[in-house]
Amino acid sequence: MTEHVNADYFIVLLGIFLILGVITTKLSLRFGIPALVLFMLIGMLIGSDGLGFIHFDDVHLAELTGIIALIIILFDGGLQTRWSTVKKVAAPSLTLATIGVLLTTSIIAIGAKLIFGIDWLEAFLMGAIVGSTDAAAVFSVMTGQNIKDKLSSTLEAESGTNDPMAVFLTISIIQLITSDNTNILMLIGSFFWQMGLGLGIGLLFGFIASKSINQINLDSSGLYPVLVLSLAILTYSLTSLINASGFLAVYVAALVIGNQELTYRHSIIRFNEGLAWMMQIVMFIILGLLASPPQIMSWDIIWKGILLSFILMFIARPIAVFLSISFFKFTINDKIFISWAGLRGAVPIVLATFPMIAGVENSQLMFNIVFFVVLTSALIQGSSISFLAEKLHLTGEVKASSPHMLKLVSIGKANAEMIEFEVGNDNHIIGKPLDQISFPEQALINAIIRNNKLVPSHGDTVIHKGDILYILADKKVTTTLLSILNERKEYEEFVSATSE
Known part of the structure; x- marks a missing residue:
């Protein structure tokens, strides 16, 4: 009887979470606050250190939820990305996703070393965790904005492709900290293995999936989105099993699939769009539950977190952007905007659970600081993107979207x-x-x-x-x-x- 009541209690809470998430999204659009901030605040509010509705401290479950959510979010972003637009900014986006992440990681590491007094490997680990922009944050904030296509495409392509770099750096540094058998040459070889195979498998699975979707004749149109989702998860899992970059494979596969002529294209895209929103809600609320407000909002974390956030927003990210794309045709205003729009979100928080699982010293401190940095980045930068774009004269025509959709019985x-x-x-x-x-x-x-x-x-x-x-x-x-x-x-x- 107790187990039955607990199950009902969990289902009720899940329904409430999703309803709150939808309402929160509406409020975020009205007041200009990124939805991810409000989702995390909901999690913190109802957690054990808030109102005490839910006691949650399972780091492994939070990590698993985050990975599954990121697969779906990256896949949805890739599906809706037009290659005709992205190919024009592919070179600067990939430069930002690699060299930019390395530069940001290095500058943040210096700041973390000076602020927290931790050793250099731990400082570089903290830099790697917050070194990449976040696809979930960027996709959600840029959706519906009338930012110029060149800039929005650059940011979306960067955020879709720099997660693998951040994951690689984080795991590699953890290996250097926890293992005596790891060396730099092995890590360099691992980098090319992960990125090369991730790209190749993504292209292969993308073309195979596109052909399969169009050739197979399913009895129900509702099965096509399920088929596509299963192929996305399969792409990630098979790629990760051979120690290659599953996130890169998923994004590339989605980019290939989304730019092909597909059977039931609208059904597939709308299904994945709705699922991506649901996973954002669930993921950010769970990450909020995992956080401890008394620890994160302690004076020691606040002033050190503000210092690190300042370094990230006003020093590390701008330097990384200006150096990385200095040889590409971007104006000063373009570079300022790209610097400011490099939002942090779920990826850094999910990566911050890796040191906790590996038992790295000061891992709890890293999680608290990363959580605070993500909150400040999303709140300050995310809420001012439209304002800054207008001030820098980087807005284009209002992007119209068709509100019309015919709902058909399966044919x-x-x-x-x-x-x-x-x-x-x-x-x-x-x-x-x-x-x-x-x-x-x-x-x-x-x-x-x-x-x-x-x-x-x-x-x-x-x-x-x-x-x-x-x-x-x-x-x-x-x-x-x-x-x-x-x-x-x-x-x-x-x-x-x-x-x-």
């Missing part, structure tokens, strides 16, 4: 799917009636949305810029249909001039 057995297509500014079908567009016979336009209103789709209906078309098509003609839809005016004019 998996019919081997057909619904395609949503927004007509761009230079699309060749603008100004043409439907009966003059050479759509495949197995494709049928079911609806047109124009200025948030439904427009009848007859043969004489003329396509306008910004129209959103919903087309039911046989899977066999999807590629042909999309090539017709994506054809530009310049290409059509060139063909016409050539034929004349």
